[in-house]
Amino acid sequence: MKIGILGTRGIPNAYGGFEQFAEYLSQGLVQRGHSVWVYNSSDHPYKEKEWKGIQIIHCTDWESRIGTAGQFVYDYNCLKDARRRDFDVLLQLGYTSNSVWHRIWPKGMRNVVNMDGLEWKRSKYGPLTRKFLKRAEGWAARHGDLLIADSIGIRDYLRQEYNRSSVYIPYGAEIPRDFDPAIPHRWGLQPDGYFMLMARMEPENNIEMIIRGWMDTPKDKPLVLVGNPGNAFGQQMVSTYQHEKLHFIGAIYEAPVIHSLRHHSARYLHGHSVGGTNPSLLEAMACGALIAAHDNIFNKAVLEDNAFYFSSPADVTAILQQEITPETIRTFKEKNTNKIRDTYNWNKIIDTYEETLFPAGKTPAPRNY
Numbered sequence: 001m002k003i004g005i006l007g008t009r010g011i012p013n014a015y016g017g018f019e020q021f022a023e024y025l026s027q028g029l030v031q032r033g034h035s036v037w038v039y040n041s042s043d044h045p046y047k048e049k050e051w052k053g054i055q056i057i058h059c060t061d062w063e064s065r066i067g068t069a070g071q072f073v074y075d076y077n078c079l080k081d082a083r084r085r086d087f088d089v090l091l092q093l094g095y096t097s098n099s100v101w102h103r104i105w106p107k108g109m110r111n112v113v114n115m116d117g118l119e120w121k122r123s124k125y126g127p128l129t130r131k132f133l134k135r136a137e138g139w140a141a142r143h144g145d146l147l148i149a150d151s152i153g154i155r156d157y158l159r160q161e162y163n164r165s166s167v168y169i170p171y172g173a174e175i176p177r178d179f180d181p182a183i184p185h186r187w188g189l190q191p192d193g194y195f196m197l198m199a200r201m202e203p204e205n206n207i208e209m210i211i212r213g214w215m216d217t218p219k220d221k222p223l224v225l226v227g228n229p230g231n232a233f234g235q236q237m238v239s240t241y242q243h244e245k246l247h248f249i250g251a252i253y254e255a256p257v258i259h260s261l262r263h264h265s266a267r268y269l270h271g272h273s274v275g276g277t278n279p280s281l282l283e284a285m286a287c288g289a290l291i292a293a294h295d296n297i298f299n300k301a302v303l304e305d306n307a308f309y310f311s312s313p314a315d316v317t318a319i320l321q322q323e324i325t326p327e328t329i330r331t332f333k334e335k336n337t338n339k340i341r342d343t344y345n346w347n348k349i350i351d352t353y354e355e356t357l358f359p360a361g362k363t364p365a366p367r368n369y
Contacts, residue, residue, distance in 0.1 A: 001358045002035040004085060006078040007093030007114075009061075010040025012051060018093040018116075020279065021171060026054045028350030034358075037085070039078040057081060071097040082106045089357045095119075095140035096133060102143040112357060113144035115154055115166065121274045124202050124233070138162065148356070151276030153297040167356050170302075172346035173282035175337065179263035180256065187249055189222065189264075195320060196265035196289075198226040198258070198280055199272065201234030206271030206294050211241045213316020219245050221266055221320075226252055262287040267308075267320060270299065277302060282344050285336040290329055292319045306335045 005022050013019040026036045030053040038054055040046065041061035049056050059077040063070030075098040082090055083106045090109050092098055094116040105111050120133035141147060141158055147166035149155035155168045181191050195214065199205040207225070214223040222245040229238050229248050238248055252258055262268055268289035272278045273296050281302060284291055293299040295309040308319045 001088045002037070002086065003029060003089045003091060003357060004037045004039070004057075004082050004087040004109075005091045005093065006039040006075065006082065007091075007098060008039070010044040010046065010056070011038050011054065012046055014045055017279065018114075022093060024172065024346050025350060025353060027052055028346065029354060030054055032350070032354055034354075037087070039081070041074060072100065076101055076104075079104055079106070082109075091357065092140075092144075095136050097136075099136045099140035099143070102139045105143065110145045110357070111143070112146045112148060113140045114148045114150065115140060115158060116150070116276065118154075118157070118274050122202065122204055124204070146356070149276065151298050152301045154276045169349060169352050169356065170277040170344055171279050171282060172344050172349045173279070173286040173340050174346065175286045175340055176256070176259040176263075179260045179287065181260070181264060183257055183260035184264050187224065187247060189224065191264035192266050194222045194224050194265055195267045195269060196224045196226065196261055197269045197271065198262070198284075199270075201227050201229050201231055201237065203233060204272070204274045206273060207233075207237060208241075209294075209310070209313050210269050210271050210316055211237065211246070212313035213310070214246070214320060215241065215243070216313065216317040217320050219243065221245075222247055224249060224261070224265075226250070226258070226261065258283075259287050262289045265289060267292050269316070270294065272299070277344075282340065285344075286340045288333045288337055290324075290332060291336065292316070302339075303336065306332045306339075 008018045008022045009015050011023045013023045022038055026038050029036050036054045037057055039057050039059055042058055043061050043064050061074035079101050087109045090106055090111050092113045096119055120130045141162040141164050147164055149166040149168050150170050152168055155166050158164050158166045184191055197210055224247045228251040262284050268284045268291050270281050270291055270293040273294045276298055292308040293303055295311040310316045310319055
């Protein structure tokens with residue numbers, strides 16, 4: 001089968017999120033004998049036409065010149081190109097800047113949309129942008145031939161909001177081989193001697209709630225925040241909350257470093273509240289972190305009873321001061337790691353995508369030449 005994948009900046013992954021997913025999925029499908037074509041932004045550093053057996057289609061992207069509007073131009077260019085291809089399936093990752101072009105979605109191939117999260121709920125957007133994103137969600141939900149939900153919460157939401165069924169397929173994660181105990185020392189930290197938060201500096205990730213909760217503890221353990229604080233909200237956090245044991249250490253892109261910091265933290269605080277199955281949460285589980293997460297349907301669907309939950313600064317304070325038995329710590333960590341092996345396993349997820357995109361016994365839709 002021949003599949004096109006668009007909606008990302010491209011592969012090999014140099015950004016994260018959907019790019020990481022596209023890299024894993026495309027490699028897995030190629031290894032299973034399929035022909036895979038991935039759309040890459042003209043700004044992507046990789047300029048070759050093939051990568052590990054995956055065909056790369058480079059399309060003009062003006063985002064670096066005209067800002068967010070360039071994303072719509074890029075997706076338009078990808079869709080125009082896809083109309084000339086003979087894909088069996090076109091997998092669109094997300095909908096924010098491509099569903100507006102639903103009238104030119106290619107005919108004669110299956111248009112499959114991974115619906116991502118509830119983008120219109122993100123507080124970083126103004127009222128007009130949020131209104132547009134809600135409409136964009138609706139266009140994708142109504143016009144996609146097949147919808148994929150990365151969480152049970154998103155699957156249920158699509159059914160309730162649009163009366164559309166979707167296939168639940170989560171993201172995956174890999175369990176690292178080792179966790180260097182020397183890495184925390186780079187920031188003057190001791191294993192099991194600090195709390196950690198890793199997120200984009202956005203209000204919906206409940207960063208301020210976590211900081212305020214930590215500020216009300218004796219602060220015997222530092223709070224380490226991993227993420228670029230360069231935006232307006234990040235700068236507000238840096239200037240508002242200052243303490244010698246509150247460390248904004250910026251973005252880190254070295255996977256072994258992040259894995260070790262997660263593994264050796266006393267608590268890993270996950271404040272994400274908008275979206276489906278969050279890749280960073282799965283990675284924290286894979287690293288054997290002891291997790292406290294924001295109390296919402298998305299996080300609970302993944303962690304179930306194997307985490308602590310908070311919905312206020314007072315909850316965070318209580319969790320950070322709670323005496324936790326070694327048995328509870330061992331149980332939470334083991335069960336979450338087993339979920340990565342059994343449920344959020346990349347091989348299993350790619351198998352499910354293959355079965356979903358190319359159902360056995362069904363011939364592809366007739367192509368329009």
